[in-house]
Amino acid sequence: MRIPHNDALGFDSLEAPERRCILTGNHGSRDELIRLAISPDGDVLPDALARAPGRGAWIGVSRGELETALTKGRLKGALARAYKGAALTIPADLPERIAAALTRAFTDRLGLEMKSGKLLVGSDRIAENARMGKVRWLAHAADAGTDGSRKLDQAWRVGQDEEGSGRQGITLPLDRATLSVALGRDNVVHLALTDPAAAKRLAVPLQRLLRFMGQAPAPLGETEQNEGVHVADPAAPRIVTTN
16 A cells, blocks of 8 residues: 655755865765774864764774874864864874764664664565555664565565665664674564654764765665665765764
8 A cells, every 4th residue: 555755855965054064174964984083181082972072083984094194183173273272182082982982872772763663673564564655764784685685675665656666775884693693583574663753862873873984875765765764875975074
């Protein structure tokens, strides 16, 4: 049965506050960037939720690009300019800390949606809801089997009357073990959201994680087709900012 599409609930880059990447100089929405904060002791730390008090420095590069900038001293120079020469300590494992913080922000959001009844796990349950047109976002673990993912993608297309469209769930940069531990469930391989607002809430932590892991922030499914959320154009430049 066809469920009429709702109006897109997206993140409009024209309305969202912009920041500037301290490494590239590019500007972009803060929803796409990663904020770095300074601890009272001067340590540079990830602020995955962009809520820490005080002035922040924003980056929009991938983990590999950040590691290069860290090794070559470009990050140190950029931070020195951003904080006007203040004494700062950049942890050698900063890229790893950022990846862990972004992963936790994303999985914590998944956990909250599960508690509210918006997140589905389990192939049979997802397939049933997908065929009924109730699924608004679909994702698969990084190590999910091709056959299982393909069947759920097909059920999703059937439920949306979009057979032949190529719409498919997103492959997350997290394996089933990580997802299972985060959600407190056994063998979490596939996930789905049934509420557009829930998909919107998940969009920011997801796109930040995808960008940092070097995975194009393509859809929560199929970008502009996806119900409830519009994720930034994968071709758009990665950005970062200060504030």
